[in-house]
Amino acid sequence: KAGVTQTPRYLIKTRGQQVTLSCSPISGHRSVSWYQQTPGQGLQFLFEYFSETQRNKGNFPGRFSGRQFSNSRSEMNVSTLELGDSALYLCASSLVVGGQGAEAFFGQGTRLTVV
């Protein structure tokens, strides 16, 4: 069974631009979560989608948005990029949101650098 696939692996963008990251979950998993990882702040939760609906949302500005498609694939968008958005963005998939089957399996991440 294929794991969680994130594309692209690396990205360099300029301040003010926007970026879209993609995540394909494990087959059969309907929940997709996104995390931002930085050396200073650690792992911070962005949002979680289940069956195309946002179920949980972290404390990030509206420049960060996401969506989930009917095949459970998810995209995350960041508009008006700032230098502080440079981070490793991790996507995780799980069968359900909480409860049995809630363990999350992670992709390899997308390293975003904003210059």
Next chain:
Amino acid sequence: AQTVTQSQPEMSVQEAETVTLSCTYDTSESDYYLFWYKQPPSRQMILVIRQEAYKQQNATENRFSVNFQKAAKSFSLKISDSQLGDAAMYFCAYRSAGKALVFGKGTKLTVNP
């Protein structure tokens, strides 16, 4: 809000020895799950072990075991017979029904040959 605390930013262990990583959490929920994740330099987060709060028996996965103390809200990870490949960042995580995973800040484990 639930919080997860890992009080040891860094730990080191000799190859073949045993090391214990600490984790405490704060919650008012009664039904939740706890996890340990490993993140090697390759940066992919790997699930090491999980524990259901309703289970009194401590989870074990080969050389990895936990000491789950529900009343004390403590969830430590013991790695036996440490190997060089165990060197990584280890994150403790908490999840309750319908909520997102909450991670600790991590513990960097070094394994000395």
